[in-house]
Amino acid sequence: MCGSGYQVIDSATLTANGIRQGRVYLLYNTGNGYNCVVTLKDTNVGRATTVSAYLEVQGKTRSTDSGAFQYYAGPVRASAAAACVKWGGSTGGASYGSPFEHCG
Structure with missing residues (x-):
């Protein structure tokens, strides 16, 4: 979803009430120094529900x-060479937000 050259460097499971609602992924492209975040739904797939993805x-x-x-929120892309990023997302009442990390 982010395009060619991106590889997953981190991810987090989104769980609410013991049920996996989705997963948020942080990807990085070593060729251009961009990060990308996508949140994929596991429940209510094919039905429009609130989903978010962010990158700071x-x-x-x-x-x-x-x-x-x-199906998903994102991709959210930003140039992050030589910088730390906060990333996260939400779906199905579950959310994840990282601290500043993956400093390049």
Whole structure:
């Protein structure tokens, strides 16, 4: 979803009431120094429900993709070479937000 050259460097499971609602992924492209975040749904797939994904490069404004989507939110991309990032997302009443990490 992020495009060619991106590889998953981290992920988090989104769980609410003991049920896996989805997963949020952080990807990085070594070729261009961009990070990318995508949140994939595990429940209500094909039905428009609230999903979000965000990426914040330290010292810059947070970028967010949020709305009623059938399958996923994102991709949210930002140049993050030589910087730390906060990333996360939500779906099905479950959310994840990282501290600043993956400093490059």
